[in-house]
Amino acid sequence: QKEVEQNSGPLSVPEGAIASLNCTYSDRGSQSFFWYRQYSGKSPELIMFIYSNGDKEDGRFTAQLNKASQYVSLLIRDSQPSDSATYLCAVLTNAGGTSYGKLTFGQGTILTVHP
Amino acid sequence: EPEVTQTPSHQVTQMGQEVILRCVPISNHLYFYWYRQILGQKVEFLVSFYNNEISEKSEIFDDQFSVERPDGSNFTLKIRSTKLEDSAMYFCASSDNRLEYFGPGTRLTVT
Numbered sequence: 717q718k719e720v721e722q723n724s725g726p727l728s729v730p731e732g733a734i735a736s737l738n739c740t741y742s743d744r745g746s747q748s749f750f751w752y753r754q755y756s757g758k759s760p761e762l763i764m765f766i767y768s769n770g771d772k773e774d775g776r777f778t779a780q781l782n783k784a785s786q787y788v789s790l791l792i793r794d795s796q797p798s799d800s801a802t803y804l805c806a807v808l809t810n811a812g813g814t815s816y817g818k819l820t821f822g823q824g825t826i827l828t829v830h831p
Numbered sequence: 832e833p834e835v836t837q838t839p840s841h842q843v844t845q846m847g848q849e850v851i852l853r854c855v856p857i858s859n860h861l862y863f864y865w866y867r868q869i870l871g872q873k874v875e876f877l878v879s880f881y882n883n884e885i886s887e888k889s890e891i892f893d894d895q896f897s898v899e900r901p902d903g904s905n906f907t908l909k910i911r912s913t914k915l916e917d918s919a920m921y922f923c924a925s926s927d928n929r930l931e932y933f934g935p936g937t938r939l940t941v942t
Contacts, residue, residue, distance in 0.1 A: 750931075759922050759933040760874060804874065818864065818887055819931060821874040 718743040720807050722822035729829055735792040737825050739805030742786070748808035749781055749788045753801045754824065760804055764790060795829040802826050833857040835934035837923050843940045844913055852908045852937045854923030862926040863906045865898065866933075867891070867919040874922070880906065913941045 719742040729735045737751075748767050752760035766772045766779040766788070778791040788807075792799055802824040810817040836855045844850050856863050865877040878888040880898055897909045906925075910917055918941045923934040 752933075759920075759936045762930060762932060765930060806874075818876040818879055818889075819866075819874075820876065823873050 718746075718807070718809055718820050720805055720820050720822040722803075722805050722825050724823055724825060726826040726828055729795050729827070731795060731797060731829055731831050733795050733829075735795045735799065735827055735829070737790040737792075737803050737805075737827065739788045739790075739822055740786055741788070741805075741807045741820075743807065743809065743820075744783075744786060746807045746809065749779070750806040750808070750819065751777075751779060751788075751790045752804040752806060752821075754804055755801045760806075760821075792827075795827075797829050797831055800827060800829050833859075835923055835925050835932055837921075837934040837937050839937060840935065841938045841940070843942065846915055846941055847912050850910050850913055850939065852910075852921050852923075852939070854906045854908075854934055855904050856906055856923065856925030857927075857932060858904070860925035860927050860932075862886075862928060862931075863898075863900070864924040864926070864931065865908045866922045866924060868922065868936075869919045877908075877921075910939075913939075915941050917941050 721740045751764040753763050754760045764779040766781045772779045776793045780789045804824045805822040806819040808817050838853045863880040868874045878892045879886045895911045899907050920936045922936045924931045
C-alpha cells in the first residue's frame with residue numbers, strides 16, 4: 717500500500733511569516749510530486765509540482781524534494797490570510813511503464829494565517 | 832483559461848437509485864480520472880481512463896461503478912445502485928500527461 721503522510725495540523729502562522737508544510741511518501745520509485753491547495757468545500761487546485769531533487773520556486777512558493785529521504789516540502793513566503801486552506805501533498809504512481817498514472821494524496825495540512 | 836467542468840454541483844438521491852455524474856475535461860487532454868473525497872477524509876483515486884478504456888481502477892471501483900466517454904467531450908461516472916457510504920464529493924480530473932487538473936466536484940448525498 718503506497719502511502720503519503722502529512723501532519724494534519726492545524727498549522728498557524730502570522731501574516732508575513734514563512735509557512736512550512738511537510739510530506740513523506742513510501743514508494744521509493746515515485747518520480748512526480750505535487751502540491752494542491754483546497755479551500756473548504758472546493759476542489760484541489762494545483763499550485764506546485766516538482767520532479768527533481770532540490771528546490772523549485774514559483775513566486776511566493778518553493779517546493780523542495782529529497783528522494784533519498786522520501787520527503788517533499790512546501791514553503792510559503794510572506795504568508796497571507798488568503799493562503800489559509802488545506803494543502804494536499806500528492807504523489808504520482810505511474811501505470812506500468814507509462815508516464816501517466818494516478819495521484820495518491822496525503823490527508824492534508826490545514827494552514828491558518830492570522831492577521 | 833481552460834478548465835474541467837462538472838454537473839450537477841449537488842445531487843441528492845435515495846439509496847438504491849442510479850446516478851450519473853458528468854464531466855467535461857479540458858479539450859486537448861487525453862487522460863481522465865475520477866476521485867472521491869468523503870467528508871473529512873483524503874482524496875481517493877477511483878479510476879483512470881485513456882484511449883476509450885479504463886487504464887486503472889481502485890478497490891473502491893467495484894461492479895456498481897462504470898465510466899463512459901459517450902462523445903468527444905463528456906466523461907461520465909455511473910453508480911448503479913447507490914449506498915449511504917457513496918455520499919461524498921466526486922471530482923473529475925483531466926491530464927495532458929503531466930499535470931492533473933480537477934473540476935469543481937459534484938457533492939453526492941445518498942439518503
